[in-house]
Amino acid sequence: MGIEFRDVGKTYPDGTVAVTGFSCTVPSHRTLALVGTSGSGKTTLMRMVNRMVEPTTGTVLIDDRDVRTLDKVELRRSIGYVPQAGGLLPHRRVVDNVATVPVLTGTPKRAARAAALELLELVGLDPALGRRYPAQLSGGQQQRVAVARALAAEPNVLLMDEPFGAVDPIVRRGLQDQLLQLQAELGKTIVLVTHDIDEAFRLGDDVVILRTGGIVAQTGTPKEIVAAPADDFVRDFIGSDRAERALRTVEVDGRNLVVDGDGRPVGVLG
Numbered sequence: 001m002g003i004e005f006r007d008v009g010k011t012y013p014d015g016t017v018a019v020t021g022f023s024c025t026v027p028s029h030r031t032l033a034l035v036g037t038s039g040s041g042k043t044t045l046m047r048m049v050n051r052m053v054e055p056t057t058g059t060v061l062i063d064d065r066d067v068r069t070l071d072k073v074e075l076r077r078s079i080g081y082v083p084q085a086g087g088l089l090p091h092r093r094v095v096d097n098v099a100t101v102p103v104l105t106g107t108p109k110r111a112a113r114a115a116a117l118e119l120l121e122l123v124g125l126d127p128a129l130g131r132r133y134p135a136q137l138s139g140g141q142q143q144r145v146a147v148a149r150a151l152a153a154e155p156n157v158l159l160m161d162e163p164f165g166a167v168d169p170i171v172r173r174g175l176q177d178q179l180l181q182l183q184a185e186l187g188k189t190i191v192l193v194t195h196d197i198d199e200a201f202r203l204g205d206d207v208v209i210l211r212t213g214g215i216v217a218q219t220g221t222p223k224e225i226v227a228a229p230a231d232d233f234v235r236d237f238i239g240s241d242r243a244e245r246a247l248r249t250v251e252v253d254g255r256n257l258v259v260d261g262d263g264r265p266v267g268v269l270g
């Protein structure tokens with residue numbers, strides 16, 4: 001059960017080879033983070049799951065069913081999708097953005113709106129914000145709305161494409177925490193694309209590091225990858241200084257300060 005990429009490849013019509021012979025399984029209720037440099041085929045791979053991209057070779061299966069045998073529109077509606085930079089509809093109120101898919105699939109408007117307000121709360125927003133338009137929210141709030149919208153159809157599978165890429169590091173951290181909390185509660189099967197290795201290690205149960213051409217440099221849990229980088233590419237990618245970034249404590253004015261390898265303070269102990 002879960003999502004299986006079985007030897008998939010994608011060559012775009014112009015001849016660009018985005019992915020070659022990629023195989024990987026995402027067990028149900030787990031998060032797979034696809035990470036790599038720009039153009040390494042992350043988005044292409046993720047979009048194969050909801051058939052926004054059709055692979056030129058190989059098969060993608062969800063719960064052992066080949067996605068090609070499933071109706072495209074139904075498949076897309078049944079999978080939560082958080083695009084880069086939210087993708088909210090600017091002329092619809094926040095609540096209606098969240099309720100869009102349930103209304104399309106036949107939920108009465110009132111019920112869909114009521115559920116949407118609950119979802120806003122679930123992602124840490126004041127439901128009163130539901131009356132606003134997306135442009136009247138901060139970037140971080142918009143991303144939370146995008147997550148709420150993706151959850152609205154009660155999908156088992158969530159696809160997230162650089163979901164927190166457009167917000168500043170502190171807001172980003174808050175959104176990551178929220179996602180971890182949500183995931184502990186909801187247990188979705190998640191494929192997340194990011195170019196940020198720290199985000200991949202934080203959110204991914206498993207991480208795939210990709211090179212150009214969608215070639216796997218290494219797959220493993222964050223611990224496995226940090227403990228034994230497969231080669232210099234991975235070592236560089238995860239930050240060859242990671243080991244030296246190990247935290248230590250120093251005493252300043254009687255308080256124990258936690259600093260990283262460069263002596264930058266990262267927090268205070270107890």
Ligand SMILES: Nc1ncnc2c1ncn2[C@@H]1O[C@H](COP(=O)(O)OP(=O)(O)OP(=O)(O)O)[C@@H](O)[C@H]1O
Binds near residue numbers: 013036038045
């Ligand atoms: N529709 C398309 N037609 C032709 N080439 C494409 C198309 N979409 C993507 N590509 C190419 O396929 C390769 C992989 O693209 P993809 O968007 O999957 O990479 P990515 O790792 O998600 O990159 P980024 O981090 O920049 O979003 C790139 O070389 C890209 O230019």
